[in-house]
Amino acid sequence: MKKHSLLENRPKIGITMGDAAGIGPEIIVKALAHENIYSICQPIVIGSPAILQDACQFIPIGAPQLKVNTIKTPMQASAMHGTIDVLETSSISLEDISLGTIDVRAGATAVKAIEVATRLAMHGELDAITTAPICKAAINRAGAPYPGHTEMLAAFTNTPDAVMMLCPQEALTPEPVSAITPCGEIDNNRVAFAVSFVTNHIPLADVPKHLSVQRIVNVICITQQALIRCGISEPRLVVAGLNPHAGEEGIFGEEETRLICPAIAEAQAQTGIPIEGPLPADVLFAKANQGEWHAVIAMYHDQGNIPIKLLGFGELVNVTLGLPIIRTSVDHGTAFDIAGKGIASETSLVAALNCASQLKVN
Numbered sequence: 001m002k003k004h005s006l007l008e009n010r011p012k013i014g015i016t017m018g019d020a021a022g023i024g025p026e027i028i029v030k031a032l033a034h035e036n037i038y039s040i041c042q043p044i045v046i047g048s049p050a051i052l053q054d055a056c057q058f059i060p061i062g063a064p065q066l067k068v069n070t071i072k073t074p075m076q077a078s079a080m081h082g083t084i085d086v087l088e089t090s091s092i093s094l095e096d097i098s099l100g101t102i103d104v105r106a107g108a109t110a111v112k113a114i115e116v117a118t119r120l121a122m123h124g125e126l127d128a129i130t131t132a133p134i135c136k137a138a139i140n141r142a143g144a145p146y147p148g149h150t151e152m153l154a155a156f157t158n159t160p161d162a163v164m165m166l167c168p169q170e171a172l173t174p175e176p177v178s179a180i181t182p183c184g185e186i187d188n189n190r191v192a193f194a195v196s197f198v199t200n201h202i203p204l205a206d207v208p209k210h211l212s213v214q215r216i217v218n219v220i221c222i223t224q225q226a227l228i229r230c231g232i233s234e235p236r237l238v239v240a241g242l243n244p245h246a247g248e249e250g251i252f253g254e255e256e257t258r259l260i261c262p263a264i265a266e267a268q269a270q271t272g273i274p275i276e277g278p279l280p281a282d283v284l285f286a287k288a289n290q291g292e293w294h295a296v297i298a299m300y301h302d303q304g305n306i307p308i309k310l311l312g313f314g315e316l317v318n319v320t321l322g323l324p325i326i327r328t329s330v331d332h333g334t335a336f337d338i339a340g341k342g343i344a345s346e347t348s349l350v351a352a353l354n355c356a357s358q359l360k361v362n
Contacts, residue, residue, distance in 0.1 A: 010042045011127035011360040012074050013353060014087070014117040017047025018132025020106040021097050022334025023344035025055035028084075028132055030346035031353065033063045035081045040357040042079035044071070044126070046113045049086040050093040056084075058342040074125045089116045099340040107138025114149070118156040121325040128326035128356040132349065133334045136201070147201035150320055153327055161218045163321040165226070166308055166331060167194030169355045171294065172230040172319075191312035193288040194295040195304035196223040196321065207300045208242065208255060216263035216297070217270070222322045223295050224271055230359070232294055238284055239264055239277030239297040240304075246278045260299075314347050317355045326359045328352040 018024025028045055029052060037043060045052055049070045056066055069083045077085035090109040097103045117129045131149055139146065146152040154162035171194040198219050199210045220237060227235035239260060240246075243253035250257055260278040268275050276293070277284075285307040288296050298304030308316065309331065316331035330348040338344055 013041045014126040014129045016113040016131045019135040024132030027346040029055045031349045038081040045086045048090040100336040107142035110134045131329040165196045213263045220267040236293045238293045240281040241278035242299045328356040
């Protein structure tokens, strides 16, 4: 009875299948081949049982073989290693799609899984959701008017200010993370900070007009609150400038003085926590990786994604802040170029599941 009770205390995490034409199904079965995943959570895949059954061919030789268990509700999940519980939202099979291509049916299936997972989480039937990668072109062709997961989840949960944050799992722990080795050298295989984004999936030319004092304040405050909930009592944040040299007193642009500086002042007044910036993006990331700050507030997608992925690609977690539910994801896309080849790594998905479990506990 005691053992059963402990198992039932594991959070139920819904894993959306992602784009069936990509590596999502493969990395899911590889992640669920790890027995330790079942010690921290009850994973429930949401998508097509047929697709997941086919993906089982990619389980490494020597690992225990898995069987697919089709369920209709999260309560029916066995949640035991050796069985992949799949809550069926689609009957799509491998014969219906073409691996490694933009497929409308795969896009529609991916959106349906996210819709169902979000609804179950909102109703308390799932404790968190972890999403496999989607193809933005495929979901758009299927009629979903969203540029990505963050915007889709914001719409499904009626959340006005969802924030995308990319980080190593260790960045959400109270102990400061440092990428400095005992010899004083930077360990480029570790990441010491998180990145939150003021703007997400929009053209670079549109970034300045999507910046506002209120949006920057919201991203700063939501990031601070998330870190505090994770046990970091006094988060250290830095805000990146938009322009080269953070505008150089207006020589290279006025967004820093007109928007970013007032936002930092307002956020500090609201929270009472010091916030540095705006600092030039070309220097602050090196300092961040030396443990100077817990999180960087980036103004746009590539400003934050390039440096953090250069440091830790494949081991990072995408966390959506500000939602009424917990959502984590991988740090990569559908990888159409290697879909069906059996060489995709599940490392980021394992990290995302660990992070979702940790956030639920917190």
